[in-house]
Amino acid sequence: MAALQKAIAENFLVALKEQGDLETAKIEKIMNVLENGKRSKADDFVAIFKAPDGEEVE
Numbered sequence: 924m925a926a927l928q929k930a931i932a933e934n935f936l937v938a939l940k941e942q943g944d945l946e947t948a949k950i951e952k953i954m955n956v957l958e959n960g961k962r963s964k965a966d967d968f969v970a971i972f973k974a975p976d977g978e979e980v981e
Contacts, residue, residue, distance in 0.1 A: 932957045956968065
């Protein structure tokens with residue numbers, strides 16, 4: 924990940940943690956997607972945020 928992209932991702936993840944609205948496990952999954960060295964895909968994020976079967980997203 925380029926230096927600028929890495930800095931933006933780090934600031935984004937810090938803001939998510941400070942806000943406290945998102946589960947730590949999801950933040951860690953986001954971090955893994957951003958740091959895996961590959962281009963992130965929308966499907967990666969959909970898998971993190973999708974509701975479990977039978978539940979609705981609020």
